[in-house]
Amino acid sequence: MDNLTEELKKRLIEILNLTDVTPEEFDENAQLVGGELGIDSIDVLEIVVMVEKDYGVIINNKEIAEKVFSSLSSLADYIRKNSPK
Amino acid sequence: MSSKKRNVYIVGIGIISPLGYGLDATEQALRKNESAIAPLHVFSIQQPPPLPVGQVQNLPDVTTFPRTHCLAITAARQAMEGCTHPPDAVIIGSTTGGILTTEELLAAQDQDAHNYRYHGLTTVAEEVAREVQCSGQALTVSTACSSGTVAIGMALKMLQSGKAEWILAGGVDSLCHLTYFGFHSLQLVDPHGSRPFDKNRQGMSVAEGAAMLLLSTIKPKNPLGQILGCGLSCDAYHPASPHPEGKGASRAMQKALDSAALKAEAIDYINLHGTGTIENDRAESKAVRSIFPQPPPLSSIKGATGHGLAASGAIEAAIAAICLQKGFIPANTGCRQPDPECQLTPILHPDDLPIATVLSNSFGFGGNNACLVIAQPDLFSSPEPAGQSRPLTLLGKACITGAGHTQQSMERFSQRETMAGTVDLETISEQLPVRKVRRLKRFSRIALALADAARKDSGLDHSPHCVFMGSGWGSLSETYDFLDKLQQSQEQFPSPIDFVGSVHNSAAGQIAIMHEATGANITSSGGDYSFEQALLAADTFLDRDDSSNSAFVLAADEAHTQFSPLLDPSIQPAAPLADGGGCLYLCRQAMPGKLSLQLTFFRKKTNTVIDELITASGGKETLQRNCRMILAGIPAAEAKEGQAQLDSFLEKSGLTIPVIPYREFTGEFASASAVAAVMAVHLMESAEIPAGKKILVLGFGMNVTCMEFWRQ
Numbered sequence: 014m015d016n017l018t019e020e021l022k023k024r025l026i027e028i029l030n031l032t033d034v035t036p037e038e039f040d041e042n043a044q045l046v047g048g049e050l051g052i053d054s055i056d057v058l059e060i061v062v063m064v065e066k067d068y069g070v071i072i073n074n075k076e077i078a079e080k081v082f083s084s085l086s087s088l089a090d091y092i093r094k095n096s097p098k
Numbered sequence: 099m100s101s102k103k104r105n106v107y108i109v110g111i112g113i114i115s116p117l118g119y120g121l122d123a124t125e126q127a128l129r130k131n132e133s134a135i136a137p138l139h140v141f142s143i144q145q146p147p148p149l150p151v152g153q154v155q156n157l158p159d160v161t162t163f164p165r166t167h168c169l170a171i172t173a174a175r176q177a178m179e180g181c182t183h184p185p186d187a188v189i190i191g192s193t194t195g196g197i198l199t200t201e202e203l204l205a206a207q208d209q210d211a212h213n214y215r216y217h218g219l220t221t222v223a224e225e226v227a228r229e230v231q232c233s234g235q236a237l238t239v240s241t242a243c244s245s246g247t248v249a250i251g252m253a254l255k256m257l258q259s260g261k262a263e264w265i266l267a268g269g270v271d272s273l274c275h276l277t278y279f280g281f282h283s284l285q286l287v288d289p290h291g292s293r294p295f296d297k298n299r300q301g302m303s304v305a306e307g308a309a310m311l312l313l314s315t316i317k318p319k320n321p322l323g324q325i326l327g328c329g330l331s332c333d334a335y336h337p338a339s340p341h342p343e344g345k346g347a348s349r350a351m352q353k354a355l356d357s358a359a360l361k362a363e364a365i366d367y368i369n370l371h372g373t374g375t376i377e378n379d380r381a382e383s384k385a386v387r388s389i390f391p392q393p394p395p396l397s398s399i400k401g402a403t404g405h406g407l408a409a410s411g412a413i414e415a416a417i418a419a420i421c422l423q424k425g426f427i428p429a430n431t432g433c434r435q436p437d438p439e440c441q442l443t444p445i446l447h448p449d450d451l452p453i454a455t456v457l458s459n460s461f462g463f464g465g466n467n468a469c470l471v472i473a474q475p476d477l478f479s480s481p482e483p484a485g486q487s488r489p490l491t492l493l494g495k496a497c498i499t500g501a502g503h504t505q506q507s508m509e510r511f512s513q514r515e516t517m518a519g520t521v522d523l524e525t526i527s528e529q530l531p532v533r534k535v536r537r538l539k540r541f542s543r544i545a546l547a548l549a550d551a552a553r554k555d556s557g558l559d560h561s562p563h564c565v566f567m568g569s570g571w572g573s574l575s576e577t578y579d580f581l582d583k584l585q586q587s588q589e590q591f592p593s594p595i596d597f598v599g600s601v602h603n604s605a606a607g608q609i610a611i612m613h614e615a616t617g618a619n620i621t622s623s624g625g626d627y628s629f630e631q632a633l634l635a636a637d638t639f640l641d642r643d644d645s646s647n648s649a650f651v652l653a654a655d656e657a658h659t660q661f662s663p664l665l666d667p668s669i670q671p672a673a674p675l676a677d678g679g680g681c682l683y684l685c686r687q688a689m690p691g692k693l694s695l696q697l698t699f700f701r702k703k704t705n706t707v708i709d710e711l712i713t714a715s716g717g718k719e720t721l722q723r724n725c726r727m728i729l730a731g732i733p734a735a736e737a738k739e740g741q742a743q744l745d746s747f748l749e750k751s752g753l754t755i756p757v758i759p760y761r762e763f764t765g766e767f768a769s770a771s772a773v774a775a776v777m778a779v780h781l782m783e784s785a786e787i788p789a790g791k792k793i794l795v796l797g798f799g800m801n802v803t804c805m806e807f808w809r810q
Contacts, residue, residue, distance in 0.1 A: 051536075055598055058283065
């Protein structure tokens, strides 16, 4: 388990106020949008803002977004590949 | 024509939009089929380039009042031109009130509460009423982008029922940071400017403007049109996205046709909501096709004007009047290649065509849909209004105060101890599903908890169809957090979640989703009289001929550490805050043994208002015979005047019954009267008040209001 994935779990729980989920319970390979957590399009936009703000990675293309937000691990992959650092 | 039928005529129109001032300028601009959408310059932004918006040029006098108020007052003056008769009521649809000014004050860290005095939505209606010398009701509805249409629809219903003869109704919104950055954060803004129904459309253009319609049941010499019908519905689907099949939208269209007693074939032109967002235009197309297998000519004008939010429906009602008068159909400006997926072909070039009827669509966040049917005068007559006014019947109640939920609150009240304070968020949310409310902050949670508890209290297994909600201040937490994050990030990272939650009607929309309430859904705002305004809206829209119709009628406000002391003049600096609200589950059907209630009086203060209150209550003798108790609401900011009004009422009516000044128990907050309504019900149930005898809940101050409670 890498640090970015763990960090993203905590950030998502925080910004989406998933108070009944612990980072341990957050399955990084499960369907992120429309899955069990009830994450929808508005949450995705909130995550987009967070990713740009905290990681400097811009997601503004629908096709890319669909892939990126398929799971938390794909989001982590995308950030790793596109991070300006 | 039977004398009972009341046709509602358009007597005068005021319109200000990015297309210009007045009907002539608007028509000329529409005939040119050019877009007025241009890069933002109304206020400066930190991160260029500015996005394309629809802005009003050369607005006079933006120093005394916030921009929204100036737009509204200018449009109201236009509408009233040549009319010496003040309207009986003013109904304004607005989503953000004086927020542009508030944003500037917050950015400057201004702590002088006086400077925030025009923040409230209700202040727009109040200033318009002052301008047009209306001493009746100054009402405000806030149903996001359908607000202006709902305001006109409410005026129609009030006029048809004979509650008023003259009403000035319309919508207004100014551009502001909240909506400019908010819609951008939702990726709903087309960087090339809005082009509704185009294959390549990418979204809307946020805009501003105002339109006011002077409506009357008294036929003027040259009526500009006739409002025939209005249909409201709620998607009860999602806070910010339309139902993908346009189900709510088609219901509203059908209801509007039904209320106009017209078939779909009778519509000559549809003015589409057509914002230019991918989802709206797609859903609206489906809705239109479901009602109109062969649609008449149709277009959205938002590619020309932008989306004036609360103003848009009123602007488009005004434009409908132009269409009727001039035999003219405006083009769907900006659309080059109609989206084949929509399967609708909007009018691409302005056209001259005689038109007798227009259907005008408006849909908003919270799934709030409203449609109007507007027609040539006297071609059709309004349907027969339903029978006599009937009181509402109480099925369930709930309140939240600083003491907790209903039981804890009423226990305190029974001991005549204060309930004032702010209960913690966990207690408020304890009966709410964690996942479903995770995005909601204090205001929406109070509202949801109230509806949930009122439904449970009713013992019924079904929820009502309609929601009528009042709030003095709406979602303060989301509004504050949105603007705060925006400022902290140099306008780079506004929160989409906070924007969606900041909308005044977001709480009522959430209630609709949770309770599958697909009927009318109206959020009213009236400062300290917000609950009374919600009750008035319920009384107007809960049709008398449909006894199965039922509604949550509620009001709530949240205490906010930074905002509340700045906004609510009844809150003293550094004083402990109070909040909460109350909810009644009501229906029209009379039920023996159940409690009845009625809003019997709502007027602005005047020299004669107390005499009028006594008359409306049946006169001195009736009051003395029937009234057993009074709950009196005197907001702290109006302590002196309110007390004088109460004293005058007691003296003139000769009543010597117990008077409970309820704010001593609830604390100071705008929706305190909603808690008072629950207190009245509690007293009716616990004190031995015989059938037919009444408790009055009176509101004093800027307005004087009366709600009566009794057992059937």
